[in-house]
Amino acid sequence: MMKNEGPSMFISSLTQITCFAIGSLANFPAVRSFAIFAAVSLTFLFIFQITAVVGILSLDYKRYIKSRFDIFCCVQKKIINDDEPLHSEIPYESVTQKLMEPYANFLLKWRVKVFVVIIFLLFLCVCVVLIPQIEVGLDQNLALPEDSYVYKYLNAVNNLLPLGPPVFFVLKSGLNFSNPEHQNVICGGQLCNDDSLTMQIFLAVQQEEITYMRRISNSWLDDFFDWASTPNVCCKYNTTDGGFCPSISSEPECDYCTIARSVYANGLRPAEDAFDRYIPFFLQDAPSNTCNKGGLASYYSNLNYVLDSEGRATVHDSNFMAYHSSLKTSHDYISAVKYAYEISENITAAIQSRTGLDVEVFAYSVFYVYFSQYLTVWYDTFISLLYCLIGAFVINLIATGFNILTTLAMMFTVVMVVVDMMGIMYIWNIQLNAVSCTNLIVAIGITVEYCTHLAYAYNTSQKPPSERVEDAIIKVGATIITGITFTNIPIIVLAFSYTQLIEIFFFRMLFSIVVLGFLHGFIFFPVLLSYINNLKYKI
Structure with missing residues (x-):
């Protein structure tokens, strides 16, 4: 029996083991794991x-x-x-x-x-x-039985929720936010660039059927300009130690800040020193009836900054939030990831072109880690199949x-x-x-x-x-x-x-x-x- 069937069994087993071993080089983690287990199991089976x-x-x-x-x-x-x-x-x-x-x-x-x-x-x-x-x-x-309560919950989410998951455009460190020219590549108000980060996100929201983005959140930079621009309303400091006081505080030691204005933009923005001094105050101030631009609720966790010995802040990383439209199918999720990446690449290109700095912006949402693989699924599939075919060809040729x-x-x-x-x-x-x-x-x-x-x-x-x-x-x-x-x-x-x-x-x-x-x-x-x-x- 082995004399007649053994050689073909050996060739067949060796070819399949080789195919799966080469398949372990695939970019898909699931394919890689399966290929490794399949190659090992076929080896023991033979x-x-x-x-x-x-x-x-x-x-x-x-x-x-x-x-x-x-x-x-x-x-x-x-x-x-x-x-x-x-x-x-x-x-x-x-x-x-x-x-x-x-x-x-x-x-x-x-x-x-x-x-x-x-x-x-x-x-x-x-x-x-x-x-x-x-x-x-x-x-x-597809992973759930049709009578599962989770299946019904997901259908309800798809049919009833008007908004999809939030998306964060993360701006890596490298910009000097107290510099008006660097502010212009981020903000969305007066004198800001037409291709600034905030403006590009705003324009993407206007094309919801293409970009799958529905609503943009406020920009922390623009809100800080508004917070600091109105005298005797929002910014307060402690007269004894120079520390922060909430805008709603009525303590006698708390007084309104005197924020130096920048000559740029006709005094609509704080001066460079004032920016570094009062950005931590803005991030600690809760919104109120008298001052609704406080950044504590919306932006406190959106910025990474470092304080020096004099209490001046240097902002490093920050993010700007928007919302996807309601996403129902895999096609919707994949398209949302694709266009979010495309928008972030365009923003990165605009910032680098305007400032000459190697600053990067990338998009992130909770589901991107699962669906980003599908952006290259055709290439990864054909490469995996090609590797397996080459292995099978070489083994059978020998x-x-x-x-x-x-x-x-x-x-x-x-x-x-x-x-x-x-x-x-x-x-x-x-x-x-x-x-x-x-x-x-x-x-x-x-x-x-x-x-x-x-x-x-x-x-x-x-x-x-x-x-x-x-x-x-x-x-x-x-x-x-x-x-x-x-x-x-x-x-x-x-x-x-x-x-x-x-x-x-x-x-x-x-x-x-x-x-x-x-x-x-x-x-x-x-x-x-x-x-x-x-x-x-x-x-």
Whole structure:
């Protein structure tokens, strides 16, 4: 048994292990983890098959030779008539083995081969057209049963909330906020630049259907200008120690500040020294009826600043908040992330152009960490698949004795299965994400397993060249059906799962992969081998 099946088992296992090992280089953390576990598990599975399984089968064969029962192996059958031996000299053939010869004869007729090639290539072209239309993402509702209270809660949130999550545009350190020129690249009031940070966020909100941004919060810098511009209203200090007093304080030691005005902007802004002196006061002052611009409630945690020995503040990092519109689908979330990043890049470019400083602005919201991966999902998916295909090609090229034509035929079949699977993803409403990318890598492994046994039987066949493909089908066709296809049929039970995530990504995808692998490995690949065989020996 191992003499006939061992080499193809070794090639198939080594190819799949290599595919998954290379797949561990993927950028998707989920794909990387799965690939590592799959490679390790397949390694142990192969070791188990060539050691323990072979040993168990050899013991079972000895039991069979000695005419012992299956379960009660200590009990030996009695031979009633020596003229009718228990062991027939004719090898046992299953139903699938008996069907292989007529199947091979039928499949390799020239009319059937032409029909097979046309149908498979036609479907391949259709799937190529459908691939760009695959939706990217993973809807959070798919992970929940439809009768779950969390599922109902998420639907209520999507349908009722007018606003989405807040988004923060974080401005890294590097600007001197007391410098009027640096203030102009941030603020949104008089004399501020048209492409300032606040103005760009405001303009993005005006295009809500594109940017998925609905409302902008106030700017701490503009509110500080307003807070400091009105004398004898907001700013108070302690006359005894020069410290801060709330604007609503009526303590006798608290008095109104005298804030020096900047000659810039006709005195609408505080002078540079006054800015550094009173920005901590602004951030400690709570809004009130008399002074509603106090920054304690809105901005206290939005700024990082350092006080020197004289109590003057140097502002380093800060953020400016806006709100996304109501986000319902994965497409909405991904688009929101995409345009927020685009806006932050434009703001960064404007600030660097105006100031000549290497200052960066980046966008952040609570869901970005989950959805930012989908901005490069197509590239990451194709790179992962390419790595796996290269690994499978190299292993099979070496295993076939550098038979380039057979290896290329196998790789073409594998690529066809992956492309067809992606076409079915669109037809069956399966989104492209880390889970489906993992399943596409599995598709490579399963298709290689279908093709490897047939390719090895073809390369080692002792028949004349014109009969090698037929001989390969007869030898390993039954093994392909019973050993690979039938063992994966139980996937069907996943169709009845209460969780849509299981039903979509594990039933629909894995069942489709098994069907496509069987059709391509058992119908298209033998036909392709026959054409290559004819081409090879005619030349």
